[in-house]
Amino acid sequence: MLLLDRKTPKSILILEALLRRLDSNDRDFSYFQDYLTRLKFGHEGEHRVDREWFEMPYLNEHFLFFNYEIENEFGFSHQIDTLLLTKHFLLILEVKNIAGRIDYDEQKHQLIRTRPTGTEDTLTNPFDQLHRHEELFHRILSKWKFSLPIEKAVVMANPATIIGNVPKSPPIFHASGLRSFIKKCLVRHESQLTTGQLDKLAKQLLSRAVSRNFDLNISVDRIRKGVLCEKCNYAVAMTYGRGIWTCPKCGFESRDALLRALDDYRLLISERITNREFREFFNVDSGDAAQKILTRLNLVAVGNNRGRYYIIPDNLLSR
Ligand SMILES: [Zn+2]
Incomplete structure (x- = not known):
């Protein structure tokens, strides 16, 4: 067995x-x-x-x-x-x-x-x-x-x-x-x-049985931020508007590109993210838009108001 x-x-x-x-x-x-x-x-x-x-x-x-x-x-x-x-x-x-x-x-x-x-x-x-x-x-x-x-x-x-x-x-x-x-x-x-x-x-x-931590200790400054375009080999950050992420270089549009990007965030930075961190990392200007995106993802939210953060689950890509 x-x-x-x-x-x-x-x-x-x-x-x-x-x-x-x-x-x-x-x-x-x-x-x-x-x-x-x-x-x-x-x-x-x-x-x-x-x-x-x-x-x-x-x-x-x-x-x-x-x-x-x-x-x-x-x-x-x-x-x-x-x-x-x-x-x-x-x-x-x-x-x-x-x-x-x-x-x-x-x-x-x-x-x-x-x-x-x-x-x-x-x-x-x-x-x-x-x-x-x-x-x-x-x-x-x-x-x-x-x-x-x-x-x-x-x-x-x-x-x-x-x-x-x-x-x-x-x-x-x-x-x-x-x-x-x-x-x-x-x-x-x-x-x-x-x-x-x-x-x-x-x-x-x-x-x-335990599961070992693996941490590369890479500073955020060294990695590309944003939702990256898979068609451009993750070299270009996509922009957000009306529920859709669009690549400024090749025009590729996607709703799900965010999931891969958020999973990268979980693996490289943290499994928790606040509204502010989300806006900064994924280039979303409006707090309301960020709020809408985070709510639509159905993530578990912890805390209230400014201290509120969301938990990115490890099955984000498969659920
Ligand atoms: Zn592209």
Whole structure:
């Protein structure tokens, strides 16, 4: 049973919003562009591996948590790509989407990737990450008084990755090997938990899941304000009149362009907006017009008169 689904991470949504509004001449534009590409690449890899889970009838009673985030007792975050809970064991999985060849130097704790072009770079090594997660779950299980073995593995999402010299443990293999790995784990460990205990542990794990904040700390001065024209690749701010946003450059008219813009505002600046902030950011001169727009959006309003602000919901684009 899937308890925690994999959503598009907030970091990706925020970077997409930022790149819509950042000038392409901005000093950090290509940095953010590369950052987004890397995040998307990783997310796609995780999705590819996720599909494997739904072809394992022998898994019986189990719980899956995709992108499970938890805070440890020291206040630091653990982000686990996939967590599988069965009656036999708990599995922590790191998913890597890497192009080229990887080799690991155990002495130096260094993962080296050789790109198809021959250039080398070092990557965050997943083995130390897994050990860190494993230690945490040992502490959690013992605190909660569950006796359950912990398994861990690194899965390569990209079938073209060449796995070179790597340690024997923890195992590292291609996504196609996940099924046989799970089968072996099921044979290796006998069932340890009753159905009631399994359910209880799953519930406790779910209740501890947190969602990390992602903040780029970009000053408002660096981003393009306004409702931006999608036909002009978000480079031109549209003007408002009688319920419609119009692009002064290409003439495109839209009622809904505001929703995308307001969602950008939520992701980049704040999920709260006052009438004044709205007028300033979206270039609406009249307070009454702004009021009408905000009322029509059916947002939850908090407070009265001058202190009143509206809450921009995170499902603004889909509701
Ligand atoms: Zn336009």
